[in-house]
Amino acid sequence: MRTEPIRDQASAEAAEQARTRDEPEASRRSSQSALVRPARSSQALKTGLIFFPAFDWAISPTHPEREERLLYTRDQIFEEGLMDLPQIEEYKPRLAELKDVARVHFCVPDVESKTTEAHLIAAGSTLVLADALMSNQIRNGFALVRPPGHHSMRVVHGNRGFCNINNEAIMVEYIRKKYGMRKIAIVDTDVHHGDGTQDIFWHDPDVLFISFHQDGRTLYPGSGFVHEMGGPAALGSTLNVPLPPGTTDEGIHFVLENLVLPILDDFGPDLVCNSAGQDNHYTDPLANMRFTAQGYARLNERLNPDMAVLEGGYAIESALPYVNTGIIQAMARLDYSHVREPDYVPGRFTQTGEMVRSIESTVNYLLNIWETKDDLISRAKEELGQFYRNRKRVFYDTDMISENQEETVRMCPDCQGYLMVGTQASQGHGRLNTALGVSIPLFACRSCQDDAREEYEEHKQDAKYDFVYLQDRPRDVYRSYHTRTRNERAY
Numbered sequence: 001m002r003t004e005p006i007r008d009q010a011s012a013e014a015a016e017q018a019r020t021r022d023e024p025e026a027s028r029r030s031s032q033s034a035l036v037r038p039a040r041s042s043q044a045l046k047t048g049l050i051f052f053p054a055f056d057w058a059i060s061p062t063h064p065e066r067e068e069r070l071l072y073t074r075d076q077i078f079e080e081g082l083m084d085l086p087q088i089e090e091y092k093p094r095l096a097e098l099k100d101v102a103r104v105h106f107c108v109p110d111v112e113s114k115t116t117e118a119h120l121i122a123a124g125s126t127l128v129l130a131d132a133l134m135s136n137q138i139r140n141g142f143a144l145v146r147p148p149g150h151h152s153m154r155v156v157h158g159n160r161g162f163c164n165i166n167n168e169a170i171m172v173e174y175i176r177k178k179y180g181m182r183k184i185a186i187v188d189t190d191v192h193h194g195d196g197t198q199d200i201f202w203h204d205p206d207v208l209f210i211s212f213h214q215d216g217r218t219l220y221p222g223s224g225f226v227h228e229m230g231g232p233a234a235l236g237s238t239l240n241v242p243l244p245p246g247t248t249d250e251g252i253h254f255v256l257e258n259l260v261l262p263i264l265d266d267f268g269p270d271l272v273c274n275s276a277g278q279d280n281h282y283t284d285p286l287a288n289m290r291f292t293a294q295g296y297a298r299l300n301e302r303l304n305p306d307m308a309v310l311e312g313g314y315a316i317e318s319a320l321p322y323v324n325t326g327i328i329q330a331m332a333r334l335d336y337s338h339v340r341e342p343d344y345v346p347g348r349f350t351q352t353g354e355m356v357r358s359i360e361s362t363v364n365y366l367l368n369i370w371e372t373k374d375d376l377i378s379r380a381k382e383e384l385g386q387f388y389r390n391r392k393r394v395f396y397d398t399d400m401i402s403e404n405q406e407e408t409v410r411m412c413p414d415c416q417g418y419l420m421v422g423t424q425a426s427q428g429h430g431r432l433n434t435a436l437g438v439s440i441p442l443f444a445c446r447s448c449q450d451d452a453r454e455e456y457e458e459h460k461q462d463a464k465y466d467f468v469y470l471q472d473r474p475r476d477v478y479r480s481y482h483t484r485t486r487n488e489r490a491y
């Protein structure tokens with residue numbers, strides 16, 4: 001039996017406020033999960049697909065992230081006759097609204113200047129499938145879209161790792177706002193660390209983010225180590241699994257069976273999303289892993305995500321058509337055993353004993369973090385007092401932008417706390433805009449909501465910043481104030 005999802009934002013807010021008023025945190029959480037049943041129990045039979053190859057967008061004509069990435073996949077899927085099967089339903093893309101982007105990102109100076117139509121359609125495609133999923137038209141969905149998104153962080157000054165805006169994060173916040181879902185798991189299976197998604201949900205204990213990827217000492221973006229495990233109030237809700245170069249199907253499946261699936265079971269998310277990057281493939285030109293199309297299909301079958309969103313994958317002819325076809329068949333519960341690369345030889349790739357031991361030790365370390373995370377959080381909160389402050393540097397490799405950030409998070413006993421991030425960026429010798437973003441989480445307590453709105457109003461007078469932003473998720477209003485012109489707008 002599936003409980004009806006909450007139909008609109010007003011009733012979702014009212015329901016949340018009613019719970020917030022009267023109940024202690026523990027029972028509030030359980031009633032929240034009981035209220036919205038996981039889409040995983042859906043009776044719908046179809047797998048929803050969207051293709052958006054973005055013909056008119058590329059970083060440059062010879063760049064590895066270009067339209068052919070999806071064209072060969074599309075040919076292969078037609079050749080297999082998948083689109084004619086009753087289990088598959090193709091949907092048409094739509095544009096995401098600027099508001100959907102502003103719910104997640106502080107785009108400096110504004111969303112319009114940091115996105116093209118192609119970016120808004122890639123993000124909008126995930127929302128089409130999200131609506132189809134939540135209205136029970138489909139059992140699961142796969143958005144085969146580009147440009148990708150998982151290197152885009154909360155603040156956006158430009159393009160990082162081929163990404164401007166984070167498609168999957170935009171989908172997650174849309175689903176939470178529109179349908180009242182709270183606990184979401186994102187499993188990132190791209191060969192690169194999903195540093196953008198990690199950044200966006202770093203302080204959010206209700207979003208479990210697990211990324212497995214080639215060791216950051218050997219690959220862009222050079223992060224995703226085991227000690228990166230979330231902000232002080234959300235320790236353990238970010239888990240990074242760096243894998244040695246050359247890891248095979250066997251290694252990735254070991255991580256899945258021994259770490260990812262048991263932790264997902266324990267976390268009990270309302271929705272499981274997969275950032276599906278296909279660049280762990282043995283032919284990928286940008287990385288050094290040994291994953292096969294069969295390995296990817298089986299990974300998808302076991303993970304059983306409600307939504308998959310394409311990220312990277314740059315072996316346009318030798319990998320993407322086979323990997324994507326295998327994943328679609330696994331999602332549609334079709335036999336994928338015949339999907340094989342033309343040069344595939346079973347047993348071709350093996351791991352050394354050293355690689356096996358290294359992967360086992362990473363898994364054990366992370367299992368221990370997961371089991372002790374509540375203690376880690378209470379200790380961190382005790383040490384910190386009222387606010388947590390952190391400085392960091394971000395580099396935008398595509399646009400050659402360097403950014404300095406300072407973030408402040410309220411260590412609230414009643415919610416995850418509101419967040420403020422000050423940002424200053426430069427490109428070459430040119431100074432870009434400075435900005436301050438104030439972010440109110442969707443499920444913030446009343447006092448954090450009030451204080452954050454006050455911070456926004458006060459900082460509008462702060463000459464240090466060119467722009468001041470407010471992400472007011474409980475009210476679903478996203479403000480931007482230009483301190484020089486005193487012009488305010490709202491998405």
Ligand SMILES: [Zn+2]
Pocket residue numbers: 190191192277279311312313
């Ligand atoms: Zn990638």
Ligand SMILES: [Zn+2]
Pocket residue numbers: 412413414415416417418444445446447448449
């Ligand atoms: Zn609070």
